[in-house]
Every structure is written in C-alpha cells, then in structure tokens.
Amino acid sequence: MSSWLDYTINGLIVGNVYALVAVGLALIFGVSRLINFAQGSIYLVGAYIGWVAVVQLHTPLPLTIILVAVVAALVGLIIERFGLRPLQNSVRIAPLLATIGISFVLDQLVMLTFSPNPRALPSQLPDVRFQVGGGTIGPLDLLIAGVGISSALLLFVFLRYSKLGWAVRAASQDRDAAMQMGVDVNRVNQAVFGIAAALGGVSGLLVGMYYNQIDTAMSLQATLKGVVAEVVGGAGNVPGAVVGSLLLGLVESYGVAVFGTSYRNLFAFLLLVVVLVLRPNGLFASARQAPPEPLTGTFIAPSRPVRIPRWALALAVAAFAILPLLPVSFYVLQTLINAWLLGMLALSLTLVAGTVGQVSLGHAALLAIGAYTSALLSLALNVPVGLAIIAGGLMSAALGTILISPSFRLRGHYVSIATLAIGEIVSLVILNWESVTRGPIGISGIPPLSLFGYDLISPTSIYWFSFAVMVVLALLQARLLSSHLGRSFRAIRDDDIAARAYGLSLNRYKSLAFIFGGFAAGVSGGIAAHLYSYINHETFNTQQSILALTVVILGGLGNVVGAIVGAVALVGLPEVFRIAAEYRILIYGIVLLLLVRFRPQGLLGTI
Amino acid sequence: MSNINRRTLVKGSLAAAIAGTSLSRAAFADSAEPILLGVSGPLTGPNAQYGTQWKQGFDLALDEILAGGGINGRKLAYQFEDSQSDPRQSVAIAQKFVSDPKIVLELGDFSSPASMAASPIYQRGGLVQFGFTNSHPDFTKGGDFMWSTSVSQADEQPLLAAYAVKKLGLKKLAVLHLNTDWGRTSRDYFNNAAKEYGAEIAITEGYIAEERDFRSTLVRVRDANPDGLVLISYYSDGALIARQARQVGLKQVICAASSVYSPKFLELGGDAVEDVHVGTRYFPEDPRPEVQKFIAGFKKKYNGLEPDAFNAYAYDAMNMAAAVVKIGGPDRKAIRDAFAKVKDVPSVIFGTATFDVATRRVKGAMNAELVVRKGQFSLWDGKPT
Numbered sequence: 004m005s006s007w008l009d010y011t012i013n014g015l016i017v018g019n020v021y022a023l024v025a026v027g028l029a030l031i032f033g034v035s036r037l038i039n040f041a042q043g044s045i046y047l048v049g050a051y052i053g054w055v056a057v058v059q060l061h062t063p064l065p066l067t068i069i070l071v072a073v074v075a076a077l078v079g080l081i082i083e084r085f086g087l088r089p090l091q092n093s094v095r096i097a098p099l100l101a102t103i104g105i106s107f108v109l110d111q112l113v114m115l116t117f118s119p120n121p122r123a124l125p126s127q128l129p130d131v132r133f134q135v136g137g138g139t140i141g142p143l144d145l146l147i148a149g150v151g152i153s154s155a156l157l158l159f160v161f162l163r164y165s166k167l168g169w170a171v172r173a174a175s176q177d178r179d180a181a182m183q184m185g186v187d188v189n190r191v192n193q194a195v196f197g198i199a200a201a202l203g204g205v206s207g208l209l210v211g212m213y214y215n216q217i218d219t220a221m222s223l224q225a226t227l228k229g230v231v232a233e234v235v236g237g238a239g240n241v242p243g244a245v246v247g248s249l250l251l252g253l254v255e256s257y258g259v260a261v262f263g264t265s266y267r268n269l270f271a272f273l274l275l276v277v278v279l280v281l282r283p284n285g286l287f288a289s290a291r292q293a294p295p296e297p298l299t300g301t302f303i304a305p306s307r308p309v310r311i312p313r314w315a316l317a318l319a320v321a322a323f324a325i326l327p328l329l330p331v332s333f334y335v336l337q338t339l340i341n342a343w344l345l346g347m348l349a350l351s352l353t354l355v356a357g358t359v360g361q362v363s364l365g366h367a368a369l370l371a372i373g374a375y376t377s378a379l380l381s382l383a384l385n386v387p388v389g390l391a392i393i394a395g396g397l398m399s400a401a402l403g404t405i406l407i408s409p410s411f412r413l414r415g416h417y418v419s420i421a422t423l424a425i426g427e428i429v430s431l432v433i434l435n436w437e438s439v440t441r442g443p444i445g446i447s448g449i450p451p452l453s454l455f456g457y458d459l460i461s462p463t464s465i466y467w468f469s470f471a472v473m474v475v476l477a478l479l480q481a482r483l484l485s486s487h488l489g490r491s492f493r494a495i496r497d498d499d500i501a502a503r504a505y506g507l508s509l510n511r512y513k514s515l516a517f518i519f520g521g522f523a524a525g526v527s528g529g530i531a532a533h534l535y536s537y538i539n540h541e542t543f544n545t546q547q548s549i550l551a552l553t554v555v556i557l558g559g560l561g562n563v564v565g566a567i568v569g570a571v572a573l574v575g576l577p578e579v580f581r582i583a584a585e586y587r588i589l590i591y592g593i594v595l596l597l598l599v600r601f602r603p604q605g606l607l608g609t610i
Numbered sequence: 611m612s613n614i615n616r617r618t619l620v621k622g623s624l625a626a627a628i629a630g631t632s633l634s635r636a637a638f639a640d641s642a643e644p645i646l647l648g649v650s651g652p653l654t655g656p657n658a659q660y661g662t663q664w665k666q667g668f669d670l671a672l673d674e675i676l677a678g679g680g681i682n683g684r685k686l687a688y689q690f691e692d693s694q695s696d697p698r699q700s701v702a703i704a705q706k707f708v709s710d711p712k713i714v715l716e717l718g719d720f721s722s723p724a725s726m727a728a729s730p731i732y733q734r735g736g737l738v739q740f741g742f743t744n745s746h747p748d749f750t751k752g753g754d755f756m757w758s759t760s761v762s763q764a765d766e767q768p769l770l771a772a773y774a775v776k777k778l779g780l781k782k783l784a785v786l787h788l789n790t791d792w793g794r795t796s797r798d799y800f801n802n803a804a805k806e807y808g809a810e811i812a813i814t815e816g817y818i819a820e821e822r823d824f825r826s827t828l829v830r831v832r833d834a835n836p837d838g839l840v841l842i843s844y845y846s847d848g849a850l851i852a853r854q855a856r857q858v859g860l861k862q863v864i865c866a867a868s869s870v871y872s873p874k875f876l877e878l879g880g881d882a883v884e885d886v887h888v889g890t891r892y893f894p895e896d897p898r899p900e901v902q903k904f905i906a907g908f909k910k911k912y913n914g915l916e917p918d919a920f921n922a923y924a925y926d927a928m929n930m931a932a933a934v935v936k937i938g939g940p941d942r943k944a945i946r947d948a949f950a951k952v953k954d955v956p957s958v959i960f961g962t963a964t965f966d967v968a969t970r971r972v973k974g975a976m977n978a979e980l981v982v983r984k985g986q987f988s989l990w991d992g993k994p995t
Contacts (some may be wrong), residue, residue: 006833009858013825020823111654119658121846123877137832138825138858214822214850216878220656224820259826264815265789267826337705337731341698434789434818443794443816447726447748460734462705535697535727537748539791542697542723578702581691588654588694 008136010260011253016144018252020213022151023206024229025236025244027199030158033239034175034195036095038416040102041082042203043226044109047219049075049204050211051113054124064127071208072201078109079200083193086596093603096362099416100556101599103549106222107592114219115585121218124211147209154202155245162241171195175239223545227427231275234420237285247286250274269431272424279421280409308608311564320474327463336462340534342574343469347527348547349554349566350473350480351520356552357561357609358484359516360496362419363407365426366524367547371433373399373525374532374543375440378449381533388453392529399525404517411510414499426548433540445539452533469530473567476523481563483519484610492516493561557598559605568606644685645940647931648707648737650718650728655694660720660743660920665690667917667924670907675932682939686932689713695720697727704728708735714940715740715931722746722791729756738946742927743920746791750970757949757970759927759963761891763792766868767799769977770840770889774865775807777979777992778887780838782810784831784862786824786851787842789816796842796867804840812836821847824854831860838863845872845918849879856882863887872918876985888980891959892922893987896978900956922958930955930963 024046031039052074056067086105090097128146132139162168173181174191182188210225211217228251236247251271258270278286327336348370356362377395380386386394406429410421433440440446452459452468459468483489494502495512503509532538554573558565576594580587598606649668653661668688675686691707693700700719707713708731716732717740719725725744729752732739738755745760774780783804787793793816801811813834815827828851831839839855839862841848848870855864864883868890875883894905894916904925908917917925933955938948949970954962963972979990 006829009829010826013823013829013858016825017823114654114658119662121659121874121878123880125880132857134859137829141857215853215880216846216849218846219658220820221822223656224822256826259830263830264786264817264821264824264827267821268818332705333709334702334706337702341702344698443790444746445722445791447746448751451730460730531698535701535723536730536752537723537726539723541721542727546696574698577699585653585658585692587692 006137006260009138010256012135012138012140014253014256015249016140016148016252017255018232018249019144019148019151020206020210021228021232021251022155022245022248023147023209024203024225025232025248026151026155026158026241027202027206028229028233029236029239029241029244030195030199030202032233032416033162033241034171034192035087035098036175036239036416037087037098037102038230038238038420039199040099040226041086041105041109042199042229043222043224044106044113045075045078045082045200045203046207046210046225047113047217047222048078048109049207050124050217050221051117051207052204053208053211054117054122054217057125057127058122067127068205068208071204075204075207076197076201078204079196080193082200083196087196088189088192089600090603093599096556097599097603099419100553101596103553104592104595104599106226107588107595110219110222111586111589111592115589117219119219121216123215124208124217125215126212128212143209143213147213150205150209151245151248155241158198158241167191167194227423227545228271230420231271231424234285234417235275235278237287238416240285240287243285243287250286265435266431269428269435272427272431275424276409276421276428279413279417279424283413283417308559308562308610309606311607316564323470324467327466333462336466338574338578339571340462340466340469342571343466343473344527344531344534345551345554345574346473346567346570347476347523347530348551349558349570350476350563351522351524351527352551353555353558353561353563353566354480354483354492354520354523355513355516356555357559358489358492358496359513360499361407361410361513361516362416362422362552364419364423364545364548364552365429366422366551367543367545368406368426368429369399369403369521369524370528370531370547371429371540371543372402373528374538375433375446376525377529378446378532378538379439381450382446382448387456388450388533389455392526392533395529395532396522396525399528400518400521403521403524404514407517408510408514411513423545423548426545430540430544440540443539445537445542446532447537449532449536449538451536452530465534472526472530476526477563477567480519480523484561484563488512488515496561553595555605557605559607559609561610562605562607563610565605565607565610572606644687645681645714645935646712647686647688647935648703648710648713648716649688649690650693650700650703650707650716650724651690651720652695653690653692655696657695657720661690661692663918663920664718664924666908666912666915667921667926668928670904670911670921671925671928671932673911674903674907675929681932681936686935688717688928693719693724695724697723700724700728701731704731704735704739708732708737713737714938714942715935715945717742717927717931722749725749726752729753732756736946737942738949740927740931742923742930745795747795754970755946757965759923759930759959759972761868761959762969762971762973763796763799765974766889766891766977767796768803770865770867771800771803771807771809773887773889773979774838774840775804775809777990778838778863778865780809780836780863780865782812782836783838783840784812784834784836785814785840785842786827786831787814787816788844788847789818793842800840800842800867817847819844819847822850824851825858828855828858828860831855832858836862838865840864841866841870843867843870845870845875846878849875849883852879852886853882865889868919871980871987872920873916874918876982876987883982884985886982887990888982888987890978890980890987891919891976893978893980893989895989896976898961900961901958904958926957926959926963929957 128142170186232248236243373395376398377391381391554569558569651661691703733753787797871890938945957963981990
C-alpha cells in the first residue's frame, strides 16, 4: 500500500513540471484565445540560456533565473511584436499556424547554435534528499512546485485585482469593446507575452536542471503535455492549468502503476478526451464564460477564391499525366508521388477543416489506420492489394468517424486539441496492441502495389497510379462540394446555430464529412504502406498531421485545387532547399511565416 | 498495359542513352574526380544528433583513407542528404541516389522506418544500401543489396546477460528497455539468455523515446524486488533512469547495454552512474592499434572530444565502404559482390570484420566488460560492486 503514496508523490512532482509550461499557455490563451505552439520553443531557449549562464558564466542561481527570465521575455516580446501582432485582423487560425512556424525557427536556431547533442545542465541547488514514503524529495522538486504554484497565484491576483489585469481580462472578453474603453490592447498583449515567455524560459531552466539534461528535441513534448494539462484545467484559466497539470501527472503515474510504463501517454491523452467530452470547456470553466468561437466560420478570411478555368485545370492534369514520358529523373517522380499522397491527405483535411470547420491536428492517425488495415489484409489474408487499399480507406472512414464523433459537440480550438489527442491515442494503441500490429517491430515485407495482377514497381507506374487515384478523389470531392450536401457543409461552418435552426443535423453532416475525408486519407495511407513495404507506429506521426494542416491553409481552406497545389509546394520546398542541409527547416519555417503574414487566406483562397 | 510497357521501354532506353553519355563522359574525365558515396540520414529533426555524430566518424575515416593513398589513387567522398529519418524523405533520396550514376554505394538511413521504406528502391535500382545502425531483424531480408555492420543483437545481448548473471551473480533482474524495434529485439535476446544462465526476470518495462520521467516506473521496479537493473537504453535515457533510480532510493546494481557507451552518459548521469556495469564493443584503453588510432585521430581532429559508440559505428562503416569499393571499383554490382569477398577489415567495433554471406551481417563483435569508477569507464576488475 505504501507504493500508492509513492505513485501519488511522483505524480504530483511530474505534474509540477507540466504546470510550469501550462501556466504560460493558459495566460496567453486567456488573452489572445490562442494556443501558443511556440511556448515549448521558448522553454527550450530558456534551458539553453540557463546552460550558458551556469556552465559558461558560472552565475549563482538567483542571477541565472533572472537572466533566463529576461532573455526569454525579450524573445516573447519579439514574437508578439513581429510574429503575431501583424496577424490581428486575419483568420483566427493564422496566428496558430504562425506559432508553429515560429517554433520551427526557434528550435532550429537553438540547434544550429548549440548542436543537437544533449548537454548536462547541473542543478545549482544542494543535493540533499528528504525521505518521503518509499522515495525521496529534493530541493529542486520543492523549487519547481514553488515556482509553479506561486506564479499561478500571482497571476491570479494580478488578473483579478490589478488595473492592468482588468485590462487583460477585458481584452480577452471583447477586444473591440476594451479598445473603445481606452485599453491599449497591444500593450496588454505585450505584457502577457512577456510574462508568459519569462515563465516558459524559467520552466525550461528548472526542468533541465531537474533531469540534468537538455536537448533540442525537448520542445514539442513540452508543448504537447502543457497543452493537455491546460485544456484539462480549462483553457485560459490560470489556477485551472495548475490543477490540470497535477491531475495529468497523477493519472500518468497511476496508469504506470496499474498497467505498466508503455501505457503512460495513452492515459494522458485519454484523460484529455474524457474531460473534453464531459466538460467541453475544461474542468474549471465558469458558467459565465463566453462560449468559444468556432475557429473558422465567421472568422474565415473574406477572400475571393482564385477561379482557375476548367481548360487550364485540364491542361495541368494532362501535363502532369504525360510527365513520366519526358526525360525526368525518378527522383522528381518520387517527389511528386509523395506530393500526390500528401495531396490525398490534404483533400481529406480540407474537407473536414475547411468545408465543415472541424480543424483536425490528428489526421495522421487516419493514414495509420488505412496503412495498417491494408498491410495486414494483404499479408495475413492474401487480399489483393487493390482491394486491400480500398478496405483501408473504408476502415479509416469508419473507425476515424467513430473515434472523432465524441468531439462533434466541441467548438473552436477544443476540436483541434481533441483530434490531436485522438491521433496520439491511435499511435499508442498501435505501439501496444502487439498481437495485431506487431508493436514496435512494425510490419515488414508488405507486398508492392499491384493492379489486376500486375505489380506496379517502377516509379513511373506508381506515379500514374497515385496521380490517377488523387485526381479521381479530387473530382469526387469537387462534385460533392458543388452539390446540396456541400452547401450544407459550408452552412455548418459559417454559422452552426443558423444551420441548426434551418433543420440541419450537425452531427450527421460532420460524420458524413469525416466518412468522405477518412476514406481519402485511408487510401493515401494504404498506398504508402505498399510503397514503403515497411511501416511502424512512427511512420505516420504528429509532424505529418501538422504538415497536412499547413498544406490546407497554404492552399486555401476548403479549396480542392488549393489542397493539391499546397501539397506540391510543401513537398517540393524542402526538396528544393535540400542543398541547404541543416538550414532547410529554418528556411521552411520562415517561408511558412511569410505566407501566413502576407496571404492568410491561402494561395488560392477559401471557398 | 502493353501501351505503358512500350512507353516505359522508350523512356528506359532514353534514360539509358543519357546515362550512357554521362558514363562515357565520366570515363574520359580525369581520375581526380572523387568516388562518391551517398548518405541518407538525419541532420535536422529529433534524431539530428546522430547525423552529426556520423559526419564526425565519416570525416575522420576519409582523412585517413586519403592519407593512405585513397581508393587506388582516387579520392573518396560522400554526399549527405538530410532525411530527418522520415520515410517519405528517405524514399525520395533513394530515387535521387539510384538515378545518379556518380553514387556507387549508399550508407544509412538511421531508423528502421526510414531505412526499410527505401530498401525496395535500392534493391530494384541495384545500389547497395549499407545500413550500419540497422539492427531490425528484417533489414537485410530486404534483398541482396542490403548489407549491415550493425551489431547483431543475437550476438550482443547474450554477452551482456553473461556479464550480469554469471560474472556479477545477479539472479533476479528488472529489465527496462526502449520500446522500439531495437529495444524489443534486444530485450528478447537478453531475457532468453539470462533465463538460460539461471536468472529470473522479475519485471520488464518498455518506455518510449520521449519519456523523461521514470519515477513511477521505478516504484514498480522496486516492488518487484530485483537484485539488479538492466538498461537496454541509449545514453541519454540510460543516464536519466540511473539518476532517478538513485533518487527514489534504489541501490541495486545497474547493468547497461553497449549503446550507453558515450562520454555523454557520464556527463548526463553524474554520480548516479558510478558503478554502472556496461558491456561494450570498444573502449578507449583497448590496446588494439585500430582502437588507439581511432581515438587519437578523433581527439586530434575534434579538439580533444571523446568519441562514442555512434562515432565508432560511422568510422567503421566508412572504412568498410572503402575496403569494398577498393575491391569492386566504381561499379555498383561489383561493389555488391565485393561485400561477399571482403575479409578481415580492421575495425574498432569488430576487431576485424568479415560478412556472413547468408545473413549479410558482420558476426562476432568485440566485447569488453566495463564499469564506471570515479566518473570514468574502466575495465571491470572482477570485484563485485
């Protein structure tokens, strides 16, 4: 029984670590209604500034903390001023995407400066341990808890009782009204970003000392856990973020206690989904809080989509179709095959995110379901590959829609967080369900693509096959969008209350969209499985989900041609910059930022 | 279908004609043109550190090869393409290498999904894919153009099990392993061997690579009451587990697989990794000349930096590639055949390396039994900790 005391203490300790990130995220969400995906990168910057201070400058701990807080705050101010303020009046999703771009840039800058090798960040506190239960607690554990809880308390008092705090809350509730009442919203935003960034930086320092190691890959994990903790507590609620973090830590710890280490993150994301389903605004959302706005809908950029004449489209399709007959290298064909596969995924996402307004950050899960279904059917049951791929598409449509359906009542950013969680859950189930998925060993020896008994092995034939499949899916989707059904989809996106009043059943239409979208994504995953011949749980990861969302926004939400243009551009860009080696992700991040800044409605505009 | 075939044929002959002209041009070019190897590996993304370590090992080997007269008088060079260890990018890189007649041999990729997704392309393109970190049991089954010097876990893990059970006398073990293809395969070989030697496996726990917090896992381990912990980990997670084990009050003997062998393990682990036992493929005090030459050269080239296991794998791989290219000449198929012919290549990891033609892997890694004493890896003196 004493072990349960230890699990509880351990859960609270790691919960403290999560709280450091979650509090900063909550603060920014409270004011800007923005999930700041760059918070993890500021945490990374803080850790490395701390390393410079401790190891190179030998500063004492209080000075180290001040130094880290100041530099991180400066980074936060720069992000706010140059990355996010110019986007104030653009689509709601533009700043979200900008924070993703900023995190690419910051992570790469740190990696280029300090090399990707992990480093030791020695703790500057005395190494004494106090016996608690069967384990021990050290001064650093207490410091982390102290910083987490006291910063949450201070922020709470600041928001509730100080004048600037009122201004912050006023700006978060109604920006225009606050401005009319004389609140300098920009100053408020700056203050908030500065405070949140300082907190983020200090948390990176403390967590780095806690584990005695820092590395450049730590930012994404920090963001993921911080976002989960924040949303569990109630996005934008600072004390809620602390409670959410402690709860997350406890659930993980008890999950390990009962089921073992490999299930740890599964419980973290399940907790998130359960909380979102039962209390869609998080545990601490107050009843008076304004409901979250839909992410697209009325916030969609008022743009006139670029209409491409039919003859031009036909010409483009013909040009791509005859491309393999020209003397182009297999490398170009392979790159375009990747683009067609990403294009199918983007078609799927542009339908659910662009046309129906359900922004998904877990779309790679649909690829994985399609890929595993198709691979296992063709390997274990000798189903012909063509049929297996179609079965993969159907399985993605069915399973994906069932998994996502609990999130249909969510709105705004909560939809994207729920889908992010579902994406992680699918990946973790694949890792742990060994009897079917072969777990971490993955599936190898998947038969190559074939059609009517002919193996499609040469890049030329794979190119034609994937291009044809994509074109067919695109034509079907274009037909769908111009039908009555397509107009109903857009009605739900633009104003779900009006749509419901008109008699549309929201859940049914959202399901329909996920069924169509799931099929396209599943087919893409199935083709990839037979093309690669080996897949495991890491083949289709969060990065791909983020890439797909980038493609869709780049092309223009809901825009079928845009999705394909976006896919070609985003598969092509890193290839074009391939000669730049270590710098290419940096360049990619900067290009992304420029696009969001100057063309937020996407290249071809929203439909 | 026949239509497509005819087109492909036309295109194929066109490509052949183009390749032919460039080849004949290459033949006329002076032999100062270096022989080019392709490398597909991570330079950015979460595995970027390994790509950086590869480069260090490669560059050192290339310096020495050049100083020794190159490949029959020609320079050897490599073209490193960043795949981020992502299968979508590694397949594109594979097409790029396969269709570039200058590339005669390919090294990498780092992870199994990225490597094995590209295997069919290398196999069909007739370009050797030489994976030197690919311990996935199915990697070399991809075809006769897949070769690997990655130490077979079937060889390595029984040695570690013998160290833990027979030499250190640990009878009840807790095994913590990275939950990847490598960790799982290793764990199975280790557990089987340990049981064979008479030990009991009290508990096995798999964790994912991003894990940072092991306190709750270690409470499970404590409750299983083992007399030794075995880590099948890389150096960064191995150091984390050791630190947290000591923090939660576990005092058991810790043994770790060779993959923790890195100066970074000592740096990240601090006092907590004192007395950790490591079975390793090489260690700096090994008097063999290959090892001493490698370490001295490495420190000289990189300002006193201590090499680690991944540096050594890359260094060995480049030397092996040079030996093979020397026999096969700048011809892809001849290079493939040369892998079966090459014998006793001096190597840091293997002593001398020769391929087992049936498995297309190198057999018989060196083994040294080390222990961390006073913050340094040193040969185990036979005294229990």
